[in-house]
Amino acid sequence: MKTHHAAALAALALLCSQAATAADSKDEQMKKLAATAGCVTCHSIEPGKSGPDGLAPVGPAWKDVAAKYKGDKKALQALTHTVMEGSNPYNSHWKGKVSGLAMPPNAVAIKEADAKKLVSWILALPQ
Incomplete structure (x- = not known):
């Protein structure tokens, strides 16, 4: 009986380790995408x-x-739309919190599918 518990715990530990590795890999992929697209020039x-x-x-x-x-x-x-098309400088909801007036359109720097992946990752970040 103890052997089954030990095996189950070992399997669970392996799954958790694999999940953590996958999350780290995803983080690195998204950070690289953001750097390549120029996002980190204005954002952290x-x-x-x-x-x-x-x-x-x-x-x-x-x-x-x-x-x-x-x-x-x-x-x-x-937000994917904002990344691709830019934002309106007269309707900024970050006014007073950032020094930029508006987000420029980024359609030349990133594909929409990649922008959607990046925005999805950003929205899932822990606060």
Whole structure:
């Protein structure tokens, strides 16, 4: 009986280890995609980073984005659209929190399918 429990625990530990490795791999893939597309020029993952010349960051930290849109079922579609098409500088909901006025369109830097994967990953970040 103890042998079965030990085997079950070993199998569970292996599954947990594989899940953690897969998550780390996904994180690295998304960080690489973000760097390649130029996203990290304006954004960071963690809040509290300064922007140029000690000003507020240019764009919001992705953990702040994840917190702001938590539970919003339309966020993935809306934010993917913003990544691809840019945002309106006159309707910024990050005003006073970032130094950038608007997000430029990024359709030349990233494919929409990749943008959707990146936004999905951002929205799943722990706050």
